[in-house]
Amino acid sequence: MEANMFTFQLENQTEHQTILFCLTAHDGHWFAGGSDARIHGLDSSGKTLPSLQALGGHQSYVTGVASSESFLWSVGYDGLLNAWKPHGNTLHASHQAHQKWVRDIRVAPHQPWMATVGDDMKVMIWDALTARLIHSLEGHAKQSPQGFSSMLYTCAFSPDGTLLATADRIGEILLWELPSGKLLQKMSAPAMYTWDEVQRLRSIGGIRSLAFSTDQQTLAVGGMGHVQNVDGLGGKARVEWFDLQSGEPSGLFESD
Template structure:
């Protein structure tokens, strides 16, 4: 990836004696170019990237010239160290590509200083203002109730009897969802979906899903329709829409040759988007089952799909970490959201359609501002794992599930066997440690009083907020 980049800054850092680091001085303030970053450049860079000589047309000796970048473009991007060429170069794991060349990596304290400077907005001096623009991300609850039904919200009544399959072990809770306006939760089971009263935890009935394993469950915006997507691996996949009150099948969408791994129902219930191992997102009409359009930009399995609550945008993610934002009506590309370094496991929109949350196997949890694709809140290690005694190597720290509630709070699950609840500003407000199993799915009830967690051992847990 960085061979082209290295041509720009192939001599970005020259070997030299270590600079005296000013970590204590910087601790109480945001790092700036003149006091903290330029001394590092002076020690390592300016012989090849200064006023006298500019390899790749890159001059780091002056603040304005540094911002302009080199012959191949900018080397720093305000607020996004992970997307800045300079930071990528000094943190590249390949010894042959990392800067400075032919030398050990720059010490962690200095790398962290540069990261803070970029993420803090590329301050020139201590009196400068951040180049990261101010964003109004306040949650507007009134925008979240557009789908509220005029009468009583739908609840199951006299559902057809369903035979409960005999299993050698409990089916892992791969998916679940909670009705937006009723005390009702739908939970994945083998060839079935369980419907429970979310306040009493009483089972109200089940829906047959002979198509196979339910991988995705979603209520419609008004709570009257339940979408179930899944199938049988390397055999078949489909999306089924159910009437919540009667359990009747309303529509069957798609005819895949592998299980559907990701899907969503548009807010107006007119379209279903689905995807899986085929790397293609397909958008179908729920009225006649006809294919409306395909999205072919992804390079790996489709792992998550979500329509925005206002119906204007469609977000899709894949196993390689790619996230794309599309016009939901035309299928035209709007934004590429590049930050994750591993599979994206889940996507969810905040109710006002402003923020999109993404969770990845790289441990990142991101709240995206979908106006311009900026990661407004970026937790690089949202579910840090604890290393068991006597273990070595990398410990998985993936974030596996993410869901907003009606108040803009976010609930996430991770491989650290922990469920976390975050407020609208991205601050952790509750942590729930699992005793057994890995939490695979989670929701906050419609009244916001409890978190419901489904784990890999088939357990369903209710935890009060």
């Protein structure tokens, strides 16, 4: 049977003087977090919204933005979780969410909670309406096998919002049940972590993206494969699939 391929066409393009790390839709517009510690509002064509100035409120890189029914949420390297009313250009509330850099934020679909992950290796579950802390979950190793600090890079909710996957620098994936906060499964993608003990005593890699299948039976895990030269960053793009019942790998894609 012939494959059903999608064709994409570039409609609009815009450039900013800052590096943009993250993007989300909220109330009919787009919002991007930048290296200038600000959140930039964009209209549907990618142009800066004339009625919205860049939102401040962070002291360092804005590494995650997410939308709930009530607020636009943002997190950054300053450890803050901020709640915005963007069309009023208003910072509604600010919370010290993590003690180290915050790497990601996700709002659960169909559920009243959201998650943040940071380099303190904690998974924080929050009420998406009030930012009340529901759970502080620990389970990721704080150090790499070589004794260096690890990093907790990314998280993703299942389509019904009752499962949360989190993943770190050394290739470990944890599966949590919500709202209980119970740890259901531990999985590992060790090929996404490289330690070079010959050239530089340096590690590189880590899992940078996660996605559930629509039936919530499979988890896709994205990152970079083993790197021969940690200075050259020459690893291949790598995606692994895991069966969530067994926790075992079920598929692999690696670029040429």
